[in-house]
Amino acid sequence: MKTKTFTLQIAVVLLVFSFLTSTGQTRELTTLQTGWKFSKGNFDKASQPKFDDSKWQDVTIPHDWAIAEPTVIDGDGNTGKLPWKGEGWYRKSLEIPAAYSGKNIILIFDGIMSKPEVYLNGQLAGKWDYGYNSFYLDVTKLVNFSGKNQLAIHADTRDHDSRWYPGAGIYRKIQMMVVDPIHVGVWGTQITTPIVKSNFAEVRIMNTIINNSGNAEDKIKVENIILNQKGTEIARKEATAKIASGANKEVETSIGLTDPQRWDINSPVMYQVKTNIYKGDKLVDSSVNSFGVRTIRITPNNGLYLNDKRVQLKGVNLHHDQGLLGGAFYPRAMERQIEIMKSMGCNAIRTSHNMPAPELLELCDKMGVLVFDEAFDKYDKKADITETTDFEDFAHRNIQNFVERDRNHPCIFIWSFGNEMGDVQYNQNNGFHRMQTMINYIHKFDPTRPVTMACDNTNSAALRHFDFYDVHSWNYGRRYSLARQMEPNKAVIVSESGSTVSTRGFYELPLPEKRSEFTPSLQVSSYDLNVPAWADLPDEDFMWQQDEEYIAGEFVWTGFDYLGEPTPYGNDYAKGHGLTDKEASRSSYFGIVDLCGIPKDRYFLYKSYWKPEETTFHILPHWNWDGSKVDKVPVFVYTNGDCAELFLNGKSLGKRCKNPTSLKSIERFRLMWNDVTYQPGELKAVAYKEGVVIGEETLKTAGEPYQIRLTPDRSTIHADGMDLSYVLVEAVDKDGNICPLADNKIELSISGPGKIAGVGNGNPQSFDSFQANYVNLFYGKAMLIVGSGFEKGDISITAKGDGLVKDLKLIKSE
Numbered sequence: 146m147k148t149k150t151f152t153l154q155i156a157v158v159l160l161v162f163s164f165l166t167s168t169g170q171t172r173e174l175t176t177l178q179t180g181w182k183f184s185k186g187n188f189d190k191a192s193q194p195k196f197d198d199s200k201w202q203d204v205t206i207p208h209d210w211a212i213a214e215p216t217v218i219d220g221d222g223n224t225g226k227l228p229w230k231g232e233g234w235y236r237k238s239l240e241i242p243a244a245y246s247g248k249n250i251i252l253i254f255d256g257i258m259s260k261p262e263v264y265l266n267g268q269l270a271g272k273w274d275y276g277y278n279s280f281y282l283d284v285t286k287l288v289n290f291s292g293k294n295q296l297a298i299h300a301d302t303r304d305h306d307s308r309w310y311p312g313a314g315i316y317r318k319i320q321m322m323v324v325d326p327i328h329v330g331v332w333g334t335q336i337t338t339p340i341v342k343s344n345f346a347e348v349r350i351m352n353t354i355i356n357n358s359g360n361a362e363d364k365i366k367v368e369n370i371i372l373n374q375k376g377t378e379i380a381r382k383e384a385t386a387k388i389a390s391g392a393n394k395e396v397e398t399s400i401g402l403t404d405p406q407r408w409d410i411n412s413p414v415m416y417q418v419k420t421n422i423y424k425g426d427k428l429v430d431s432s433v434n435s436f437g438v439r440t441i442r443i444t445p446n447n448g449l450y451l452n453d454k455r456v457q458l459k460g461v462n463l464h465h466d467q468g469l470l471g472g473a474f475y476p477r478a479m480e481r482q483i484e485i486m487k488s489m490g491c492n493a494i495r496t497s498h499n500m501p502a503p504e505l506l507e508l509c510d511k512m513g514v515l516v517f518d519e520a521f522d523k524y525d526k527k528a529d530i531t532e533t534t535d536f537e538d539f540a541h542r543n544i545q546n547f548v549e550r551d552r553n554h555p556c557i558f559i560w561s562f563g564n565e566m567g568d569v570q571y572n573q574n575n576g577f578h579r580m581q582t583m584i585n586y587i588h589k590f591d592p593t594r595p596v597t598m599a600c601d602n603t604n605s606a607a608l609r610h611f612d613f614y615d616v617h618s619w620n621y622g623r624r625y626s627l628a629r630q631m632e633p634n635k636a637v638i639v640s641e642s643g644s645t646v647s648t649r650g651f652y653e654l655p656l657p658e659k660r661s662e663f664t665p666s667l668q669v670s671s672y673d674l675n676v677p678a679w680a681d682l683p684d685e686d687f688m689w690q691q692d693e694e695y696i697a698g699e700f701v702w703t704g705f706d707y708l709g710e711p712t713p714y715g716n717d718y719a720k721g722h723g724l725t726d727k728e729a730s731r732s733s734y735f736g737i738v739d740l741c742g743i744p745k746d747r748y749f750l751y752k753s754y755w756k757p758e759e760t761t762f763h764i765l766p767h768w769n770w771d772g773s774k775v776d777k778v779p780v781f782v783y784t785n786g787d788c789a790e791l792f793l794n795g796k797s798l799g800k801r802c803k804n805p806t807s808l809k810s811i812e813r814f815r816l817m818w819n820d821v822t823y824q825p826g827e828l829k830a831v832a833y834k835e836g837v838v839i840g841e842e843t844l845k846t847a848g849e850p851y852q853i854r855l856t857p858d859r860s861t862i863h864a865d866g867m868d869l870s871y872v873l874v875e876a877v878d879k880d881g882n883i884c885p886l887a888d889n890k891i892e893l894s895i896s897g898p899g900k901i902a903g904v905g906n907g908n909p910q911s912f913d914s915f916q917a918n919y920v921n922l923f924y925g926k927a928m929l930i931v932g933s934g935f936e937k938g939d940i941s942i943t944a945k946g947d948g949l950v951k952d953l954k955l956i957k958s959e
Contacts, residue, residue, distance in 0.1 A: 212471025225310030255317035312472015408437025437555030458698020460493030469903030490755025644680030650924025706736030739907030852950035902932030
């Protein structure tokens with residue numbers, strides 16, 4: 146196969162349905178959020194309109210049926226010890242007025258876990274398989290335009306397999322689209338920019354027009370209008386076409402854009418295209434799509450260029466769950482995750498290992514974050530592929546929906562068709578043929594971006610599977626070395642790096658002698674020196690990228706802790722060390738921040754390297770030790786400075802400087818005092834850069850917990866039933882110092898138009914409910930998530946604990 150440097154010049158689209166029209170409403174999109182009934186289990190005739198669901202649970206969508214359930218203490222820690230396996234039914238009465246008669250009714254599903262069957266008025270409207278993918282159904286022929294309509298959906302996860310917590314049920318939104326029979330199809334607008342110069346961009350718009358009018362043939366006019374970020378029209382063009390009844394037609398329009406502003410990670414400028422469809426002089430359909438203009442090159446020797454500027458990928462892997470909220474997707478939860486990652490210097494996300502919610506891509510477009518868009522983990526039951534699945538049909542349907550839905554987002558720079566698929570890498574079970582099938586469909590629906598596969602078997606490169614795709618992507622330990630040696634004309638991305646494990650706030654002495662040996666504590670020390678056998682320290686990945694500048698960058702495993710996969714303390718570890726399944730943890734230790742989104746120490750290590758332009762200064766560990774049991778305490782400082790001086794109770798303990806040429810990676814990026822004699826009091830560090838003081842930080846020995854402190858991340862939220870405020874819960878002493886060992890039980894109460902959406906403390910060993918009215922502090926901290934209702938007003942939060950001064954906070958819902 147001929148190799149090449151993959152060049153992309155593309156402007157992309159965020160599909161946003163609009164009600165804009167000069168003659169009246171032509172397209173309507175309604176989110177089906179409320180009015181749902183739900184019950185677990187299977188029920189005869191639950192699909193039928195007259196089925197009695199009056200005793201079922203009232204729920205809103207998104208909904209994860211397992212997250213509120215009690216923990217299965219002796220369950221499988223790899224999938225979060227939650228009862229996600231099973232089946233359930235959802236039912237909702239649809240309001241479809243008679244005025245919609247003559248329109249097309251389409252239901253769009255962002256994701257249902259899994260194998261959904263959709264019924265309308267007792268008849269099967271359609272089925273889907275892969276629980277992470279979006280799909281849609283035209284239900285027009287099943288609609289009763291003169292009476293009631295009953296929607297029923299069956300979800301079944303019993304045959305789904307997973308290596309992490311997948312969630313269960315209708316965990317992403319559903320929308321009902323009402324359009325004229327002549328309309329732009331779902332995900333039917335593609336926008337690219339094949340020519341981009343400093344003073345000009347050619348905007349190429351391809352609209353797929355559907356004609357369900359019933360006429361023999363219709364002549365239509367397509368009008369595309371480009372709007373700038375202020376909503377001002379800057380260009381327009383028309384095209385005409387004839388479309389036979391029951392047919393689709395692609396209509397292309399090219400529009401010149403003068404002096405385009407680029408989409409960039411530092412300035413994510415977006416434009417819009419407003420598409421109007423006319424039949425004669427009548428406007429029959431109108432939609433608005435957002436897009437950005439940018440160029441990308443991924444080169445074999447110099448990595449990635451965005452708008453002709455070198456950008457090192459400082460990425461993280463994110464699983465789809467949102468921690469305490471489970472699989473249910475809330476846009477604010479995702480926005481907060483991205484905010485926390487960006488504050489650390491992160492500029493890219495890998496959607497490991499499945500199609501994300503569409504809102505993630507909208508947010509990355511808006512916030513300036515690159516995306517490594519991945520579709521699958523394995524080609525087995527983890528993708529809802531069974532022995533009877535027609536792989537060709539599965540690949541066609543799923544890749545088409547995946548790519549057509551996502552292809553127009555400027556944030557996406559590469560497609561991935563799978564992760565760590567040993568059978569594909571070694572060409573077992575027709576592995577290369579299945580790989581080629583996936584690649585062909587990706588290129589069919591988007592020929593503008595490179596395609597890759599995340600690999601992990603170094604020796605499999607000898608079979609040259611990399612000849613099929615465009616970029617080397619490898620997980621861990623410089624496993625890319627053989628592939629790079631055999632094919633140096635392709636770029637290299639470290640698709641999974643790190644996998645360092647730690648528990649926020651927990652420190653264990655002495656420091657580990659062997660990095661991959663773990664103690665019976667069932668927690669991992671936050672000195673950031675422990676990794677599983679296959680994994681790397683953050684510092685090693687930094688060093689390798691410094692030494693091998695051709696590497697385009699890394700995606701750390703993982704940005705956030707997630708439910709499931711609690712390496713090293715899973716069920717196998719427990720049973721292999723004289724414990725039982727009950728002692729296995731239920732959430733991961735991999736995250737740079739914990740399950741609640743509270744940064745671990747490692748966050749500051751990454752920030753010190755990834756964001757050198759911003760002052761970073763962080764001391765670890767805490768300074769509340771039992772002096773009768775502890776003599777020497779190692780002290781680490783993470784800073785973007787090159788040196789620091791450490792003081793204990795005013796006495797200097799010496800200055801340390803990073804060694805940028807050391808072959809021991811931690812000496813390049815950390816400042817360490819390994820034998821500090823513990824004395825309670827004040828520990829202070831002063832950081833220097835090129836001999837100039839850039840900052841200092843002080844740790845004090847805290848007194849006994851005295852009062853609770855609540856800190857909301859947002860004091861005003863929207864009364865839309867979806868918005869969230871994350872409230873940090875802490876215990877402090879009389880002087881306001883955080884008590885780093887506090888484990889008090891905190892009782893929580895909420896009044897007003899809000900609810901407890903989730904609670905947690907980041908402890909992988911906690912088996913308390915995520916929706917309880919209490920939370921136990923874990924090393925001094927915990928998190929309360931307040932969810933909005935649909936009414937405006939003040940939400941009052943009260944936190945109480947035995948022997949502690951309570952705290953009260955107000956959040957406005959408007």
